[in-house]
Amino acid sequence: MTASIATDATASHGPTYWLAATLFVATFAAIVSEKVHKTKAALFGGAVTIALGVLSQEEAFHSPHFGIDHGVVFLLISMMVLVNVIGRTGIFGWAAIKVAKLGRGRPLPIMLLFCILTAVASALLDNVTTVLLVAPVTLLIADELDVDPIPFLLAEAMASNIGGTATLIGDPPNILIAARAKFAFVDFLVHLAPAVLVMMVAFLGVLQVFFRKRLKVDEHKRQRVLAMDERKMIKDPALAVKSLLVLAATLIGFTLHSVLHLEPATVALTGAAFLLLIARGDPHKVLAEVEWPTIFFFMGLFLVIGGIVKVGIVREISAMVIEATGPTAESMKTTAFSLLWFSAVLSAVVDNIPYVATMNPLVLDMANSVLHQGTADPNNLPLSTLHADVLQPVWWSFALGSCLGGNATAIGASANVVVVGLASRAGRKITFGQFMKFGVPTMLLTLAIAHVYVLLRYY
Amino acid sequence: MLVRDALVRSPFVVSPDTTLFDLIDRILGGNQTTASVVEGSLLVGIVSATDILKKLVPSYLAMDENLASVLHESFFEEELVKLRNVLVRHAMVRQVDTLPPTASVMEAVLMFVRHQRKTVPVVDRGQFLGAVTRRSVLTLVRGSCNS
Numbered sequence: 001m002t003a004s005i006a007t008d009a010t011a012s013h014g015p016t017y018w019l020a021a022t023l024f025v026a027t028f029a030a031i032v033s034e035k036v037h038k039t040k041a042a043l044f045g046g047a048v049t050i051a052l053g054v055l056s057q058e059e060a061f062h063s064p065h066f067g068i069d070h071g072v073v074f075l076l077i078s079m080m081v082l083v084n085v086i087g088r089t090g091i092f093g094w095a096a097i098k099v100a101k102l103g104r105g106r107p108l109p110i111m112l113l114f115c116i117l118t119a120v121a122s123a124l125l126d127n128v129t130t131v132l133l134v135a136p137v138t139l140l141i142a143d144e145l146d147v148d149p150i151p152f153l154l155a156e157a158m159a160s161n162i163g164g165t166a167t168l169i170g171d172p173p174n175i176l177i178a179a180r181a182k183f184a185f186v187d188f189l190v191h192l193a194p195a196v197l198v199m200m201v202a203f204l205g206v207l208q209v210f211f212r213k214r215l216k217v218d219e220h221k222r223q224r225v226l227a228m229d230e231r232k233m234i235k236d237p238a239l240a241v242k243s244l245l246v247l248a249a250t251l252i253g254f255t256l257h258s259v260l261h262l263e264p265a266t267v268a269l270t271g272a273a274f275l276l277l278i279a280r281g282d283p284h285k286v287l288a289e290v291e292w293p294t295i296f297f298f299m300g301l302f303l304v305i306g307g308i309v310k311v312g313i314v315r316e317i318s319a320m321v322i323e324a325t326g327p328t329a330e331s332m333k334t335t336a337f338s339l340l341w342f343s344a345v346l347s348a349v350v351d352n353i354p355y356v357a358t359m360n361p362l363v364l365d366m367a368n369s370v371l372h373q374g375t376a377d378p379n380n381l382p383l384s385t386l387h388a389d390v391l392q393p394v395w396w397s398f399a400l401g402s403c404l405g406g407n408a409t410a411i412g413a414s415a416n417v418v419v420v421g422l423a424s425r426a427g428r429k430i431t432f433g434q435f436m437k438f439g440v441p442t443m444l445l446t447l448a449i450a451h452v453y454v455l456l457r458y459y
Numbered sequence: 460m461l462v463r464d465a466l467v468r469s470p471f472v473v474s475p476d477t478t479l480f481d482l483i484d485r486i487l488g489g490n491q492t493t494a495s496v497v498e499g500s501l502l503v504g505i506v507s508a509t510d511i512l513k514k515l516v517p518s519y520l521a522m523d524e525n526l527a528s529v530l531h532e533s534f535f536e537e538e539l540v541k542l543r544n545v546l547v548r549h550a551m552v553r554q555v556d557t558l559p560p561t562a563s564v565m566e567a568v569l570m571f572v573r574h575q576r577k578t579v580p581v582v583d584r585g586q587f588l589g590a591v592t593r594r595s596v597l598t599l600v601r602g603s604c605n606s
Contacts, residue, residue: 090525097529132522139519140526224531232528426518 020054020307027304032350039293042300054307065379066306068299071265072179078268079169080290083129085275089240090233096137097230105222107147107215111155112204118156119163119200123170127160127415135422144224145217150428154438155207157419158407162446165403166196173356173402180360181386181395185254191396195453199446239279246275301357309361318365327370329390333459336397343401344447348408356402367391393458400450408443410435462567462591463560465599466581470590472497475548479511482547493578495590496551502580502587504551514542514550557582567591
């Protein structure tokens, strides 16, 4: 087994080495250029990685180190199934209208409450679905109040990215980091949720100051919102209750990892399968709505990155970084903060999923170098190394930077892309510049809080 | 049998600058609900009664149909006002499947049956010649049975 896990040192500069490098660079360039759909690029890159023998078929489909991470894939699919069933019950529309009435039909309280709702839902579900479910109600309420929906939609996209940072399942970078660093659901709650809470309070405070005098409506428009009957939104009350119970059980299952010893993917799959079983009707529609392009994107990406890990490219880059920076247990503080800001800037301009998938093995190599002087197998580091005190702030900074950086630009996170698309469908164009005016200050605010949080908590 | 055998040479045609209210009048005054949109002799789109109704539906209702159940009573009337100055060019479908006059009538029938089309514009070398409708095909069917 050791032979298959160890990187292929003998082939380090042979044709396989250069082939893996070329496939990685070409795939990444295609994804970043957006000339080809990212799923097509990643899947093709992954397929060629196997077809040309950079990865063997055994490694591609069965190796936990170089191949497709089925845990991540099944966690994503299962959560998407859960959300699809829950979304069909109308419970989100019910919650959103309830919240709008709670805000007494006043635009600013509604904006703030919608942000809280979006952040909480994004922490428990995925960001894109949350935004897709909240945005239509937002547009309706904005229409009824006769106010510009753009600030509402932008604020919700930001809240979704901030909220998603809090949990293992909230944002794909966290799922990837958890898979490599072997963190449990509770670890994210303990280490990231407190920081996210502070960020949300600060974000809502800034929104309040900025929009206090800009959002005014007259009384009869407010009354229209107050007159809405949210109960009409729920089409299947029995399924709504069942879905929420299954979601709650799934979330509890995540937190009981240390007792049940079940991986998040197992818990989510059990929840999704059970919900499908008790929901009436053909599962075809629910399964068809799974974001298959995202799933295949992940699969392709795992293979392409598995290729460069196997031939030793990641180890070489990591060796160069280690030689240049000479990380020691003492200098890991600089590494953590560099990773926080570097990840944020990069995640603002490129998709954070391939970025995190590529950086993960680098962090593992660095851990090996610092804690084992490079003598251990970086793909098989013990938990005591992965979760060492000196490494914890590095992982959390990495997660914070990768998730929060996405807020800066319209293409930085999937939720942003969705919001811009929805606004456009509603006849309201959000320009790249308009997004950045809102997004960059939000990113800087949350990163500054993340920086102080890491400093105070870990150093 | 070819498309040209079922061709209606003076079909229901509107200009892209027709208002939707004028289009509604013409639909109500005739017996067709789908019009070819023609500029000069070029086909630029197709517009139907459904396209007019789509303009009444805000995008968010299309995203979440459940929202229609919480709208206030005067919502529909307010949306009607927004329709007042909308032109056909803003409501028409631009990507139109057309047929040449030499195509088999079966191609038109398939478009009616499988894609729920009511009218298929007939275009030859970029020039709009007319349209095939379900009625014109049925007329052809009846005529061939008689003969």
